[in-house]
Amino acid sequence: MKYLNDYQAKELIVDIGRRMYNKHYVAANDGNITCKAGPDTIWATPTGVSKGYLKPEDLVKMRLDGTVLQQGALKPSSEIKMHLRIYCENPAVQGVCHAHPPIATSFAIAGISLDKAIYPEALITIGTIPVVHYEAPGSQGIPDSIAPYCKDYNALLLANHGAVTWGESLMEAWYRLESTEHYAMILMYTGHIIGKANVLSCEQVQELVKIREKLGIMSGGLPPHCAAKASNLVDVGVTPSAPATKATAADVEIIVRAVLQKLGL
Numbered sequence: 001m002k003y004l005n006d007y008q009a010k011e012l013i014v015d016i017g018r019r020m021y022n023k024h025y026v027a028a029n030d031g032n033i034t035c036k037a038g039p040d041t042i043w044a045t046p047t048g049v050s051k052g053y054l055k056p057e058d059l060v061k062m063r064l065d066g067t068v069l070q071q072g073a074l075k076p077s078s079e080i081k082m083h084l085r086i087y088c089e090n091p092a093v094q095g096v097c098h099a100h101p102p103i104a105t106s107f108a109i110a111g112i113s114l115d116k117a118i119y120p121e122a123l124i125t126i127g128t129i130p131v132v133h134y135e136a137p138g139s140q141g142i143p144d145s146i147a148p149y150c151k152d153y154n155a156l157l158l159a160n161h162g163a164v165t166w167g168e169s170l171m172e173a174w175y176r177l178e179s180t181e182h183y184a185m186i187l188m189y190t191g192h193i194i195g196k197a198n199v200l201s202c203e204q205v206q207e208l209v210k211i212r213e214k215l216g217i218m219s220g221g222l223p224p225h226c227a228a229k230a231s232n233l234v235d236v237g238v239t240p241s242a243p244a245t246k247a248t249a250a251d252v253e254i255i256v257r258a259v260l261q262k263l264g265l
Contacts, residue, residue, distance in 0.1 A: 001039070003094065009035040009043045009170070010056040016097065017045065021052025025099040025181065031162075034083040035170040036094040040064050044083065046074035064088060074146045078138030082104045084142035086166050095170025099183035100162035103188055107131070108157035115184050117200040117223035118190060122183040126154050126165075126176050127220015129183070130205035134159035152219050155180050201230040 003011065004086050013033050020026050020033070024224060034044040044060045045051065057179065064087055083096045109115060110130055115128035130149060135141030135158075137154035146164065155165040164188050165176035190197035200208070205226045242259055 003036055003038050003175055005231070006037050006043070006061070007056075010036040012170050013043055013045060013059060014054045017051035020097070020099055020175065020177075021050060021069075023101075023178075023181075025101040025177065026051050027100070028142070029072070030081070031097075031099040031141065032077045032079050032083065032115040033098075033170070034080070034087075034096045036087070038213055041069065041082070042087065044076050044080055046071065047077045048074055049156065070202055081138075081140060081143045082146065084151050085101075086164075089147050090166070092168055093150075093166045093173075094168055095173035096164065096166045097170075097173045097177045098162060098164045099177060101177065104129075104157060104163045104181050104184040104208065105161070105188070107184050108162060109160050111158065111159060114180065114187060115221070115223050116187055116191070117205050117226045118195065118197045120184060120200070120208050122179060122186070122215070123200075123205065123208045123220070123223070124215070126179045126183065127212070127217075128223055129153070129155045129157055129163075129180060130221075131157040131159055137161060146177050153221055154217075185244050198232040199225070200232075201229040202226040204230060 016033055020031055025031065029048050029050055032045045033051070034042045036042050041064050042062055042064065044062055045054060046056065046058055046060050049058055050175045057072050058074060060076045062066060062068050062076060062080070065086055066084060070258055079098060082098065087093055087094050091221055106115070111131055113129060113131045115130070130153065132149065135145050142158065149156055149164070154167065155163060157163055163177065163180050165173050165180060167173040205223060209222065
């Protein structure tokens with residue numbers, strides 16, 4: 001397995017921290033980011049620093065057992081235990097993002113999972129996103145609560161807290177965080193503003209799962225419900241053209257006479 005070197009890992013964490021802050025996925029000093037730099041080492045964001053103003057020298061280098069190898073003036077976040085648990089449960093993971101994107105966090109607060117079979121891109125790239133039960137931020141309860149899902153899913157909502165995503169690279173973990181918030185926004189609009197959505201049929205869902213597997217994504221779960229029959233196979237909002245009519249022999253004769261008359265023949 002190939003890992004980013006220390007310089008690359010730190011630069012990527014700083015870059016994603018700015019993206020996270022600029023997209024309003026975090027406020028003040030919220031959120032945390034980690035990236036593997038070897039089979040047993042990670043770089044992590046420290047406590048008490050805005051993700052929009054991170055510097056490489058702020059970051060903390062650790063072993064997966066929690067041993068600090070290198071740090072500046074600040075200690076690791078109390079939520080580092082959640083990251084370490086994800087790496088230990090799923091050795092393929094090389095990056096983890098935790099943030100409080102507003103719409104996804106609202107679903108987490110409401111206790112509503114992101115698992116409706118309505119949006120192919122979400123089902124392919126990230127899959128379904130369960131809500132795990134509430135545990136106090138920074139407590140041992142959070143890593144224990146997410147442990148059963150780290151291999152079979154790619155993201156989770158933490159009840160009354162926020163979202164956490166992971167991937168085989170830190171960039172993939174970041175993209176999955178973006179996808180989580182986008183999926184939550186689609187579900188908010190269709191479920192709570194427009195109030196209607198065409199649910200994909202079971203056959204359509206299975207087709208998307210095959211596409212997902214061809215892309216090498218074997219995790220993500222399945223929607224708990226799909227439609228027995230597709231309801232999205234008819235074009236909507238198209239004005240039908242008038243059907244063409246075939247001219248009869250009498251119509252042709254009338255037209256010919258009119259033309260000859262105009263020509264004076």
